[in-house]
Amino acid sequence: MSSIMVIEDRKEVRLSLAMLFEDEGYHCVEVDNPHVAQLKLKESDVSLILLDMNFATDTTSGQEGLAFLTWLQRSDFNHIPVIAMTAWSNTELVVQAMKLGAKDFVEKPWRNQQLLHIIKQQLDLAHLQSQNSLLKQQFNTCNESTYQWRSSCMTSLLKKINTVASTDVSILLTGDNGTGKSELARMIHHASSRNNEAFVSVNMGAISENLFESEMFGHKKGAFTDAKQTRVGRFDLAQHGTLFLDEIANIPLSQQAKMLRVLESGEYEPLGSSTTQTTNTRVISATNANFDELINDGQFREDLYYRLNTIELHIPPLKERKEDIVGLAEFFVEKCASRYKLVAKPFSDEAKQAMQNYHWPGNVREMSHLVERAMLLSEDAVLSTADLHLKKQHTNAQSNTDDLPFMTLQQAEISLIKQALNKTEQHIPKAAELLGLTKASMYRRLEKHGIEKN
Numbered sequence: 357m358s359s360i361m362v363i364e365d366r367k368e369v370r371l372s373l374a375m376l377f378e379d380e381g382y383h384c385v386e387v388d389n390p391h392v393a394q395l396k397l398k399e400s401d402v403s404l405i406l407l408d409m410n411f412a413t414d415t416t417s418g419q420e421g422l423a424f425l426t427w428l429q430r431s432d433f434n435h436i437p438v439i440a441m442t443a444w445s446n447t448e449l450v451v452q453a454m455k456l457g458a459k460d461f462v463e464k465p466w467r468n469q470q471l472l473h474i475i476k477q478q479l480d481l482a483h484l485q486s487q488n489s490l491l492k493q494q495f496n497t498c499n500e501s502t503y504q505w506r507s508s509c510m511t512s513l514l515k516k517i518n519t520v521a522s523t524d525v526s527i528l529l530t531g532d533n534g535t536g537k538s539e540l541a542r543m544i545h546h547a548s549s550r551n552n553e554a555f556v557s558v559n560m561g562a563i564s565e566n567l568f569e570s571e572m573f574g575h576k577k578g579a580f581t582d583a584k585q586t587r588v589g590r591f592d593l594a595q596h597g598t599l600f601l602d603e604i605a606n607i608p609l610s611q612q613a614k615m616l617r618v619l620e621s622g623e624y625e626p627l628g629s630s631t632t633q634t635t636n637t638r639v640i641s642a643t644n645a646n647f648d649e650l651i652n653d654g655q656f657r658e659d660l661y662y663r664l665n666t667i668e669l670h671i672p673p674l675k676e677r678k679e680d681i682v683g684l685a686e687f688f689v690e691k692c693a694s695r696y697k698l699v700a701k702p703f704s705d706e707a708k709q710a711m712q713n714y715h716w717p718g719n720v721r722e723m724s725h726l727v728e729r730a731m732l733l734s735e736d737a738v739l740s741t742a743d744l745h746l747k748k749q750h751t752n753a754q755s756n757t758d759d760l761p762f763m764t765l766q767q768a769e770i771s772l773i774k775q776a777l778n779k780t781e782q783h784i785p786k787a788a789e790l791l792g793l794t795k796a797s798m799y800r801r802l803e804k805h806g807i808e809k810n
Contacts, residue, residue: 358403358479359383363393363424364441365411369464373406376468382475390424397433404479407458409442409449418442418449425456435485437478441466480588484554502543503687507677513669520667521547526619528604528664529642531671534721537642538602540671545598550638553597558590561603568611569627573618579628589626591618591635598638604664605645609655616660639664674716674723682708684720688727689739698731703739710741717747729789745790770805773798777807 360382364370367388374384385400387393389411396402405428409421421440428434440453443464450461459481460474505511520527521544529537538557545555563571570579574589590599607615618624622634641664650656674681685703693700703711716722730743763771776787788798801807 357381357383359385359401360475361385361387361393361396361400361402361405363387363390363405364408365389369408376472377475380472390420390427393424394427394431397431397436402433402436403482404475405436405438406475407438407440409440409453418446418453422449422452422456425453425458429457435482437482439474439478476586484588484593503680503684505677505680506683507679509672510677510680513671516669517544518547520544522549524548524638526638526664526666527640528668529640529671530668531642531644532673532719533644534719535671535673536720537671538600540669541598541600541602541640541642544640545600545638548598548638550597554594555598555600556590556594557600557602559602561606565608565610568608569614572615573624573626573633575627576629579626583628589624591624591637592633594635594637596636598640601639601641603643604641605643605647605650605656607656607660609657612657612660616657616663619660619663641665674719675714678712681711681716681723685711685723685727688724689731692728692731696732701731701734701737701739704741707739707741707744710744710746714746725792732789733786766805769801770807773801773805773807 360377362370362373362377362384364373364386365388370386370388374386377384385396385402387396390407393405407421407424409418411420421442425438425440428436428438434457437459438457439460439462440450440458441462441464442449453461459478462471462474505514517540527544529540531537541557542555545551558571569575570583570587570589572590574592575583575587577583577586614624618635619639622636623632624635625632647656647661651658651661674684677684682703689700689703692698711723718725726744726746727739729745730739734740734743736743772791773787776790777784779790780786784798784802785795788795791798793801
């Protein structure tokens with residue numbers, strides 16, 4: 357429950373506000389002057405302050421309110437949002453209060469719904485800023501252990517990224533699945549002037565057409581049947597930061613005009629609202645799709661494509677980064693050892709050569725998974741080629757079909773699950789690891805196919 361401190365010298369006003377806030381589920385801390393408020397803040401967990409600017413000493417100048425804001429700005433409580441309030445309309449006082457950190461201003465007599473809206477908006481923003489600070493700390497921690505690319509194609513790409521990262525230009529990252537597009541998007545954000553703000557990632561392929569507007573632009577309470585509370589959209593979450601739109605080619609055609617509008621003008625309306633909002637957000641997109649084909653087939657708007665790819669950066673597949681393959685695998689070993697509190701193991705010379713010769717169809721994501729599985733399941737002091745379980749490579753399509761018996765996809769899935777269970781002595785979590793599944797996914801498949809452990 358959020359706690360609101362009301363600093364107001366008139367008892368009847370405090371009572372009125374307390375009743376209003378408690379009806380909305382807020383806890384109210386009543387204080388009759390700024391000096392008592394300074395003491396109360398040390399013993400109360402306050403989420404927001406509603407500050408009257410004028411008290412007994414002077415009923416019009418607002419000097420007591422300004423003095424409190426000055427003290428608050430220098431204190432340990434300067435993260436608490438303040439809404440200033442006065443019965444006297446004074447533009448100069450409003451400007452001074454804002455300069456000293458007040459987030460908003462309301463006049464007496466207030467309108468309940470307007471005041472509640474401002475309070476909720478400020479509480480939501482304060483919560484987001486707290487989350488963003490935590491995410492930034494986590495990202496900085498991760499960034500300290502980022503792999504340093506050595507291959508010429510990646511060092512050339514990084515030079516381009518460093519050139520454009522500091523601008524607000526829209527960037528489209530292209531490349532095969534698993535090449536590391538999301539990691540590079542984070543790198544661009546971290547190198548930009550927006551790195552102290554939010555990095556919000558959205559998988560566009562996971563958003564259904566009927567939820568698109570709600571997810572991206574938010575919705576108001578009551579906008580549709582299940583809208584039981586107001587929701588903040590992704591553009592609002594990424595305000596002043598970076599919005600990463602992964603799998604951008606999956607935006608429904610019916611929604612592409614709305615996306616084009618917000619990218620061109622920065623304007624949008626939350627679902628159920630007639631109030632236009634503006635966004636100041638840097639957009640980075642990623643895809644493995646062929647936009648020429650999508651545009652020719654009428655599945656993607658050409659004007660939206662040009663808006664997204666002011667700068668297009670192509671991420672090369674892992675097989676083209678030969679100088680990085682062994683080093684990256686060793687990086688994943690260290691990362692896995694740290695995560696699971698294991699002892700890092702070296703690769704055998706044969707394993708290093710096998711990785712160099714492998715075609716890596718799943719790219720960086722596949723390597724991360726194979727190395728993690730090897731570290732978890734290998735009982736030897738050195739990681740061998742067998743521990744990596746690299747897929748067999750075929751020289752032509754005919755050998756692919758000749759080596760495998762023909763069966764349905766369901767039969768193939770059942771066969772693979774049984775093989776994994778036998779290989780791990782019926783240990784379901786280890787079998788799931790071998791198949792690249794989560795434990796929950798493995799149990800669902802066992803139940804679906806009626807497979808029982810031997």
